Amino acid sequence: MIVPSVEAPANRTAVTGHQPIQVLPTSDTGPMFTEYEQLAEEIRAVQRGMAEIRATFDSDDGLVSATVGGAGELIELWLDPRIFRDPDSVALARKVTDTVHRAAELAHRQGLELAAGYLPAGIEAADLRFDPLLTALDRQTGGGVRR
Template identity: 55%
Template sequence: MDETTRRVGVLAEYERLAEEVESLRRAIADTEETADSADGLVSATVGGNGELVELWLDPRIYRSPDSSALAATITETIHRAARQVEARVFAEAAKFLPADATPETTDLRFDPFLHSLDRR
């Protein structure tokens, strides 16, 4: 294989990898999950990058003046939505990860991309 052919192959492989990475980035950006509190008075939507997208509070929450309990309910609801979105993003990124990867051992911001580079 001459140098020009090798470079063309490397460039084509790079372009395929760049397309895969961009596709995964778009999928993560488009992912959202919503969780509701056990009492149904709080709803939180979290985006694929872990950001809070929307928080909904039923007006009935104001019937109880326990702000600590309300804060705990909001926090738990957001965490539940974050866990749900993390599971969806992990499933989407799994094709880029080693077979033994788990959500707990994976940095979903970088590991899929780094592993893809390692494979190539």
């Protein structure tokens, strides 16, 4: 099983939380909007990193291999032709489903590692879709331009 590593943004630490955001005052938008823009861009960088995640899991017998993306979506499913020697379709379906779920768990863990700097310490499970967070930030700051 080969699972590529996805690195967190350079200005974030993956385990201990994020570094303080530097707020630079500007004449027309103010420091709050500058902080928002910086945080929103960093979250978008995490989203891009998550889109690049690929996690592969092989069934215990090596007859099924599933690769999923950062959101757990199935990218590739490989079935060894020997799997068709057993006519038990229920067992085959269970094996494929289990393999895909295990690959999705790996991808989710990679996503948590990537987003760790933006989550409270000790989080082992979280919804990593940041669009709701960006929407909430937009509402709090009165807008914000999506890039």
